[in-house]
Amino acid sequence: MDSSSNEKDHAGKYTDIIVNYIDGFHYEMIPADVIQYAKMVIMDTLGVTWAAPVKKTEISRRIIEFVHTVDQMQESTIIGSKYKSNAINAALANGTMAHDIVELDEVHNRAVxxxxxxxxxxxxxVCEREEKSGRDLIAAVVLAFDIECRLGIALEDASIYARCFHPTSVCGVFGAAVAAAYLLQLExxxxxxxxxxxxxxxxxxxAWETELHHMSKSFQSGMAARNGVTAALMAKMKFLGPPAIFDGKYNVFDAFSDKRNYHLLVEGLGSRFEILGAGLKQYSSCRxxxxxxxxxxxxxxxHDLAPQQIKKIIVRATEVAALMTDNNTLPTHNTQLVLSMAAFDRKISVEQYLHERYKDPEVIELSKRVEYIVDPELTRCYPEKWPAIVTVETQDGRNLSERVDYPKGDPNDPFTFDELKEKFMYxxxxxxxKERLQRxxxxxxxxxxxxNIKELSLMLSA
Structure with a gap:
């Protein structure tokens, strides 16, 4: 067990720092470049969320139907539908659709x-429920990124995965609770x-990796959003909890990690804004x-290669990448199928999953000629870089190789605002x-x- 600091010497210390930071946070603390990037992240997320019901995905249909069946309170908008619900269930529905099979939502590099x-x-x-402003939404998102991502970094994704847990949902519930706590102005x-x-x-x-249709994976992001809002609303009603959840006698590290990197929970807090580490996506597949x-x-x-010219594809990548995407059951997380579809269609989009392109015999046949190799040197670069080396062996004897360390949309190779608007419109x-989208x-x-954020949420309804 990693013990970078002695837990007996600081029980509750880091929880106190986090609580004090949330309590003292305000919009004026956020630098201009962080505000601008936060707007981009929010735009990207809302576009990806809205795309699920627009494209009539099975996941969006089922979650909207479920929430409308159990809750018809007129409080918060369910994006892409004519319905509203209470804030808790709106967070569930929209959080599920934000991570739908569209698979174009943001990934934080270091927290994963x-x-x-x-x-x-x-x-x-919560913003809509409380009739808050756009500034309030930006501040809540920036603050929540700061806490959730530091928790993910401290726990370490590989350690969370080793215990069969999913970092997005485990850490996400804290991010959602932070955002809601800020907007509810909790003491x-x-x-x-x-x-x-x-x-x-x-x-x-x-376990969602073994489910073919992405539903359980999508649900886990919605579940985390729902549970975080629930936690903040209960706290506002004076419901109590253990006083040091991050570093007390029984804490989140004990449950989800073999690390004890408590200091990483607060490293750079107030000066390093984690939202700047958010990577946006251009392909509908696992990051x-x-x-x-x-x-x-x-x-x-x-080289203008047709699939028929490809003899073999060799992928060298990190150990974590192999764990998540080497011949996995879930098509969006199967490197062999994704590269094969890209060879034929020269793109990776949600339509390929909706139309089950991955089941085509020609796609399956080529996917069997994709070899995945875990590269120790590349693994040592992770998660600061997400490197991969691909070699294509052609039928005429050529070996063509390329290495990429940062995918398009990464903070080191970011989208411009214009590129992001193109993605949103597409x-x-x-x-x-078109006029509504432009508005x-x-x-x-x-x-x-x-x-008043209702000016935005009204435009996001059906």
Whole structure:
């Protein structure tokens, strides 16, 4: 067991620092570049969420139907539908759709969590309930990133996975609770209890990897959003929890990790804003497939290779990437199938999953000629880099190789605002009027000037 600091010497110390930071946080603390990037992350997440019902995915249909069946309270918008529910169930529905089979939602590099898919739906639901402003939404999202991602970094994704848990849901419930606590203006001890009650609900198994249709994976982000909002609302009603959930006698590290990196919970707090580590996506697939995809696309597009010219594909990548994507059951998390679909279609999009392109015999046949190798040197670079080396052996005897360390959309190779707007329009234009989409983009670009978030949420309904 890793013990970077003696837990007996500081029981409750780091919980206190986190609670005090949340209690003292305000919009004016956020630098201009962080505000701008937060707007991009929020736009990206809302576009990806909205795309699920627009494209009529089975997951979005079922979660909207479920929430409308159990709750018809007119409090918070269920994106892409004509329905509202209470904030708790709106967070569930929107959080589930944010991480739908569309698989284009943000991933934080070092925490390795789909942070925004949990935080943004939770924050939006409470923001609408409380009639808060665009500034309030931005601040809640930035603050929640700071706490959730530091927790993910401290626990370490490999350690969480080793215990069969899912970092996005385990850490996400804390992010959702932070966002909700900020928007509900909880007092200091209420914040402490919100964190504790979030910890008491932290859950989510990696078992979703064995389910073919992505439903359980999507549910776990919605579940985390729902549980975090629940924790904050209960804390506001004076419900109590254990006083030191992060570093007390029984804590989140004991449950989900073999690490004891308590100091990482607060490292750079207030000066390093974790939302700047959020990576956005250009492919509808697991983030661990993106550097192999970028490298592969460089080869096939650069040499104009048809699938029939490919003899074999060799992928060298990290140990964690192999765990998540080497011949896995879930098609979005199967590097062999993803590269094979890309070879034939020269893209990876949600439509390929909705139309079950991965079941085509030609795709399956080529996927069997994709070899996956765990590279110790590349593994040592992770998670600061997510490197991959792809080699394509052609039928005429050539060996073509490319290495990519940072996928497109990574903070080291970021989208421009214009590129992000193109992604937003591409995802939604077939189901939503162009003028409406342009108006939503205008609102999101000027989010910090919006007095009541209902101006945005109204535009996101059906």
């Amino acid at each position: 969590t789909h942070t925004a898919a949990v935080i943004v739906p939770a924050a939006l639901a 200091k001890e209420e914040i402490r209890n919100a964190m504790a009650l979030a910890g008491c609900q932290a859950s989510g198994l990696i 661990h497939t993106h550097t192999p995809l970028d490298a592969f696309m460089k080869i096939i597009l650069g 995802l939604l234009i077939e189901g939503v009027e 939503v983009i205008e609102i999101l670009e000027k989010l910090d000037a919006i007095e």
